Amino acid sequence: MLSFVVCSVDAGKFAAFRRSLAACAGGDDVEVVGIHDARSLSAGWSAGLARAAGDVVVFCHDDIELLAPDLLLRATRHLERFDVVGVAGTDRCVGMDWSEAGIEHAWGAIVHDPGDAPVLCFYGAPGGVDAADGIQAMDGVFLATTRAVAHDVGFDATTFDGWHGYDADFTFRAHLAGYRLGVALDLPIAHRSAGSADETRLRYHLRFADKHAASLASGRGPWVDLRLPILVPDGVDAAFDRANLARLHARTRDEATRRREAAGQPYAAGRNAPCPCGSGLRYKECHGAAR
Structure with missing residues (x-):
C-alpha cells in the first residue's frame, strides 16, 4: 500500500x-x-505517519495536482534508488530555503498554477537521467519516502511548530543521517499556490540556522528565476521532455555565469543595492564584500 499524508483545513x-x-x-x-x-x-505529518498503513509514504501539500497518469509508479520506482524523493531541491544546503545556495546547486521543475496563468518553474536537470542525486535538502510540496525512513528521521514539531522549515529540516537531517535523497525530473506536479511569506518566516529561518550551524555550507550563488508559460495539461509532456529540460538547464547555468561575471566587475552596484548576481543579498554582502 502507498499512503499519502496531507494536512488540510480546506x-x-x-x-x-x-x-x-x-x-x-x-x-x-x-x-x-x-x-x-x-x-x-x-505535527500534522507526525500524526499522519502514525496512522499511515503503507510501506511507501508521500507527504505533500493539499493544493497540488498530479499531472502524469503513472506518477505513482514513477515515484515508487525512484524509491528503488533513493530513500527520499522530491521534485525540487539543492545539493548544497546553506539555510532553510533550499534555493539559497544558488541556481547552480538547484534541481527540479514544477508547475505553479494559482488559477490564471500557469508557468513552469525550472531549477536544474542533469543530462540524460530522470533524477538528480547528491541532494541535501528539498521542498516539502511533494516528498516520497518509506515508512521506515520517515520514522527513523522523524519531524521536529518542537523547533518547527508552524508552517515553515519543516521540510528543510526533515530532508537535511535525512541527508546527514546518510540517507540518499533525489530530485525526480519526471514527476510533473502543478502547485495551485505560488507560496507566501509571513512575519514568522524569519523566526524559523533563524531556528534552522541555529539548529544546523555545524553542518551548513556557507555562501550564496547567483539565482536565475526561470518561469515559462505552459499549457496544463496539454503542454506538460513537452515541458518535462528530457531534451527540453537540458536546454533550460544550459540556459540557467549560462545566465548564472553571466551574472557572476557582471557582479564581479569593479563597482558593479551601489554597496546597499541588490547584488547583480541575483543572490538576494546586498552588493556589499556578496560580490562587493571585498571591495
Whole structure:
C-alpha cells in the first residue's frame, strides 16, 4: 500500500487533491491520511505517519495536482534508488530555503498554477537521467519516502511548530543521517499556490540556522528565476521532455555565469543595492564584500 499524508483545513482543496490522486492511482492500493487539525506541518505529518498503513509514504501539500497518469509508479520506482524523493531541491544546503545556495546547486521543475496563468518553474536537470542525486535538502510540496525512513528521521514539531522549515529540516537531517535523497525530473506536479511569506518566516529561518550551524555550507550563488508559460495539461509532456529540460538547464547555468561575471566587475552596484548576481543579498554582502 502507498499512503499519502496531507494536512488540510480546506475541504475544497482536499477534495480536489483526492480527485487528482484517484485519476493516477488506477487500481493501485492507495490511502489518503487527511490531517485537518494540525498545529503545524511537522505535527500534522507526525500524526499522519502514525496512522499511515503503507510501506511507501508521500507527504505533500493539499493544493497540488498530479499531472502524469503513472506518477505513482514513477515515484515508487525512484524509491528503488533513493530513500527520499522530491521534485525540487539543492545539493548544497546553506539555510532553510533550499534555493539559497544558488541556481547552480538547484534541481527540479514544477508547475505553479494559482488559477490564471500557469508557468513552469525550472531549477536544474542533469543530462540524460530522470533524477538528480547528491541532494541535501528539498521542498516539502511533494516528498516520497518509506515508512521506515520517515520514522527513523522523524519531524521536529518542537523547533518547527508552524508552517515553515519543516521540510528543510526533515530532508537535511535525512541527508546527514546518510540517507540518499533525489530530485525526480519526471514527476510533473502543478502547485495551485505560488507560496507566501509571513512575519514568522524569519523566526524559523533563524531556528534552522541555529539548529544546523555545524553542518551548513556557507555562501550564496547567483539565482536565475526561470518561469515559462505552459499549457496544463496539454503542454506538460513537452515541458518535462528530457531534451527540453537540458536546454533550460544550459540556459540557467549560462545566465548564472553571466551574472557572476557582471557582479564581479569593479563597482558593479551601489554597496546597499541588490547584488547583480541575483543572490538576494546586498552588493556589499556578496560580490562587493571585498571591495
